[in-house]
Amino acid sequence: MKWIICSLALFGAMTVQAQTVSVSPYSSFGVGEQLFNNNAEQGAMGGISTVPTNPYGQNANFSNPAANQNIRMTNFNVSARGDNSSFESEAEKKSTGSFKLSNVSLAFPVSKKGSVGVGFQPYTGLGYNVLNTSERGDLKQTSSMKGEGGINSIHAFYNHNIASGFSVGIRANYLFGALKTNELVSLDGASLLTDYDTKANYRGIQFTLGSMYQKKIGKNNNLYLGAYYTIGSDLNTDLKEMTSTYTFMGSTPASIDTVSYFRNSDVSTKLPHTIAFGASYTKDNAWALAGEVKFNTWSNFEKPTLSGANNVSSNTEYKNNMYVGVGGYWIPDFNSYKSYLNRVIYRAGVYYESASFSVYGQDINRYGVTLGAGLPVGKTNDGSMINLALEYGQKGTDSYGLIKENYFGVKVGFDLNDVWFRKRVID
Numbered sequence: 001m002k003w004i005i006c007s008l009a010l011f012g013a014m015t016v017q018a019q020t021v022s023v024s025p026y027s028s029f030g031v032g033e034q035l036f037n038n039n040a041e042q043g044a045m046g047g048i049s050t051v052p053t054n055p056y057g058q059n060a061n062f063s064n065p066a067a068n069q070n071i072r073m074t075n076f077n078v079s080a081r082g083d084n085s086s087f088e089s090e091a092e093k094k095s096t097g098s099f100k101l102s103n104v105s106l107a108f109p110v111s112k113k114g115s116v117g118v119g120f121q122p123y124t125g126l127g128y129n130v131l132n133t134s135e136r137g138d139l140k141q142t143s144s145m146k147g148e149g150g151i152n153s154i155h156a157f158y159n160h161n162i163a164s165g166f167s168v169g170i171r172a173n174y175l176f177g178a179l180k181t182n183e184l185v186s187l188d189g190a191s192l193l194t195d196y197d198t199k200a201n202y203r204g205i206q207f208t209l210g211s212m213y214q215k216k217i218g219k220n221n222n223l224y225l226g227a228y229y230t231i232g233s234d235l236n237t238d239l240k241e242m243t244s245t246y247t248f249m250g251s252t253p254a255s256i257d258t259v260s261y262f263r264n265s266d267v268s269t270k271l272p273h274t275i276a277f278g279a280s281y282t283k284d285n286a287w288a289l290a291g292e293v294k295f296n297t298w299s300n301f302e303k304p305t306l307s308g309a310n311n312v313s314s315n316t317e318y319k320n321n322m323y324v325g326v327g328g329y330w331i332p333d334f335n336s337y338k339s340y341l342n343r344v345i346y347r348a349g350v351y352y353e354s355a356s357f358s359v360y361g362q363d364i365n366r367y368g369v370t371l372g373a374g375l376p377v378g379k380t381n382d383g384s385m386i387n388l389a390l391e392y393g394q395k396g397t398d399s400y401g402l403i404k405e406n407y408f409g410v411k412v413g414f415d416l417n418d419v420w421f422r423k424r425v426i427d
Contacts, residue, residue: 024127024128024395024405024407025087025128025405027128028126028145029364030298030301031179031202031303035123036122036124037063039059039079039413040079041053041374041387041389043372043391043409044327045348045349045372046325046326046350047292047323047327048327048349049067049292050064050210050212050227050278051225051279051280051290052280053290053329055282055285055286055288058073058415059077060075060106060117062155064208064210064212064226064228065210066159066210066211067159067212068107068157069159069214071159074107075108075417076105076106076415076417077104077413077415077416078413079103079104079411080412081099081410081412082099083097083408083410084097084408085097085405085406085407086405086406088403089401089403090399098127102122103413104120105119106118113161116159118155119153119155120154121152121155122150123150123153124150124151125149126148127147128146132145140188141186142185142186143185144184145183146182147179147182151175151202152175152177153174154176155174157169157171158170165215167211168209168211169209169211170208171207171208172205173205173208174204175205175206176202177202181198181199182196182197192245192246194245195243195246197241197242198240198241199240200237200239200269203235207231207233209228209229210228210229211226211227212226213226220286221283221284222281222282222283222284224278224280224282224290225279226277229274230273233270235268235269235271237265237304239265239267239304240262240263241263243258243259243261244257245259263306270300270301272299272301273297273300275295276294277293278290278292286331286334287330288328290327291326292326294322294323295323296323296356297320298320301318315359318356318357319355319358321353324352325350326349327348327349327350327370328347328349329345329347329374331343331345332344345373345385347370347372347389349369350368351367351368352366360401362397366396367394368391368392368394371389372390374388375388383415384417386413386414387415388410389409391409393406393407393409
């Protein structure tokens, strides 16, 4: 059974690379929509990730590597997410959706004081398809803009319990992937089209340092304090840009002419630093209240270009931003044998994220509310469960020629816990 699970994990990791992971037009900014955020149970609590969100300590935390001090069994997780988004501008409204495998991971204790974990998931995603028309006098210009691809992450953490209640951890991410964009420009009545293509391949290492402190208060209550720092990294970037013109013979491009071609494999993309602080107050196997604040230095973000910035890029300003989340969980009776619903973990949260960039002087903020549940499965003492999370949020504005995005997301995570990698005393 264990080998079947590992095989499915490998297949899942291969699937992640081939899927469409974003449909938001705002994914065209930066290096795509940020996807390395949280699992289903964290997502159901407003994105809280610096402190434990599992009352039994059996869910691997890849955001804060130090928040894994209570892992006592092997934890295998596979998660998926589906989104339905509607986009509104001053002229029209459009809806679209996506479904993606969002996480495959394995974590287990290696000693009485240490645990490790490995995983694979999308880090960012690029996915948009925008048609824009403009008129200047008698000339009508149509621009068809598309983007696809994403950056993936293979990551590993190590957690070490230094003293009673205090732990530190480190996580390393290997980031790799490609982002592709295409803009096709045509004039009404003209047979000539101009095609702008770019492709950027990324690869690099990113490190996160974390710490967590747990203080017992009274007989059943606990205070958790957590923090982590992700070091800003420079991704090696291989950038290609090509401009071509052509006409159509029916539905087939003809008379293709390459106007320009640029390539530079000796440039880098600078990612921001991230620092997060969180706290939670819990009652054993009953309830928890938690809060988190996270800062990102997006003002330091640098993305190379070869042919110069376009009109939108030249009017985009990246800025430091802040994420604030509040959430909690409640278990009516974790030890109930009469009612299954009393053993379910009910979760809820809210979050707000200030703009990491502005377009034509307009900040692109986002906010949302979350709900979820942890459904126990398998043995009553191993903490295995199916985690569900619902999220509704809003991003951007439909004023000033921009787009307002309303999104509804569903996350499903399967957490299986068992005793693996432990030497048998009696064979």
